[in-house]
Amino acid sequence: MHIVLYHPEIPPNTGNVARLCAATRTELHLIEPLGFSLDDRYLKRAGLDYWPHVNLAVWPDWQAYLDGPGRERRLVMTSARAGTAVHRFDFTERDALVFGPETTGLPSDVLEATPHHVRIPIWGEVRSLNLSTATGIVLYQALAHTGALEGR
Numbered sequence: 009m010h011i012v013l014y015h016p017e018i019p020p021n022t023g024n025v026a027r028l029c030a031a032t033r034t035e036l037h038l039i040e041p042l043g044f045s046l047d048d049r050y051l052k053r054a055g056l057d058y059w060p061h062v063n064l065a066v067w068p069d070w071q072a073y074l075d076g077p078g079r080e081r082r083l084v085m086t087s088a089r090a091g092t093a094v095h096r097f098d099f100t101e102r103d104a105l106v107f108g109p110e111t112t113g114l115p116s117d118v119l120e121a122t123p124h125h126v127r128i129p130i131w132g133e134v135r136s137l138n139l140s141t142a143t144g145i146v147l148y149q150a151l152a153h154t155g156a157l158e159g160r
Contacts, residue, residue: 009150010035010081010104011143012073014118017043017110023053024140030061032147038066039073043109070118078104083122085114086146088136091125099150107146110139 011034016022022038029036046066052059067073081104085091108114113136119125128137128145137145151157 009101009147009154009156010037010077011147012037012039012078012104012106013139013143014039014070014106014114015041015043015109016107016139018139019044020053021110021139025143026062026064027058028140028144028147029063030058032151033063034147035063035065035077037073037077037104038064039070040066040068042066074121082124084124084126084150085119085122086142087119087125087127088113088130089127091127094126094128094146094149097124097126097149097153099153101154101156103150105143105146105150107139107143 011025011029013022013025013036016038022044026036028034065077067076081102082100083106084097084099084103085106086108106114106118108118126146128142130137136142148157
């Protein structure tokens with residue numbers, strides 16, 4: 009499984025996602041432009057000392073990811089408002105879970121790359137969840153669905 013952050017903007021969110029990826033041995037793919045430097049101290053602090061355990065790849069643009077490891081994956085787009093509820097989605101081990109920028113979400117041309125969309129049900133006045141929180145929810149739901157958590 010892959011986690012793909014498309015144009016991430018906030019260093020601590022990406023650092024938290026990197027720590028999540030280290031904890032689950034999930035590849036992390038960052039699609040440029042990034043809203044920060046990979047040397048950012050807040051990024052490093054959020055990832056703690058787990059960075060050596062993160063399988064990280066940075067791609068210059070969306071097409072480069074699609075032409076590389078993305079071509080072997082089923083793209084699963086995330087949205088705050090559209091798609092199948094995450095607990096009802098039929099995840100596979102070959103999925104690439106794609107998350108958009110914190111302030112705007114995924115653009116329509118990226119969303120249209122696949123019919124596979126998931127959302128996390130939320131109630132009340134909250135418009136969306138924090139990127140690192142949402143990534144953790146979706147990834148663990150996908151891992152549970154595929155049986156990857158058995159024996160853990």
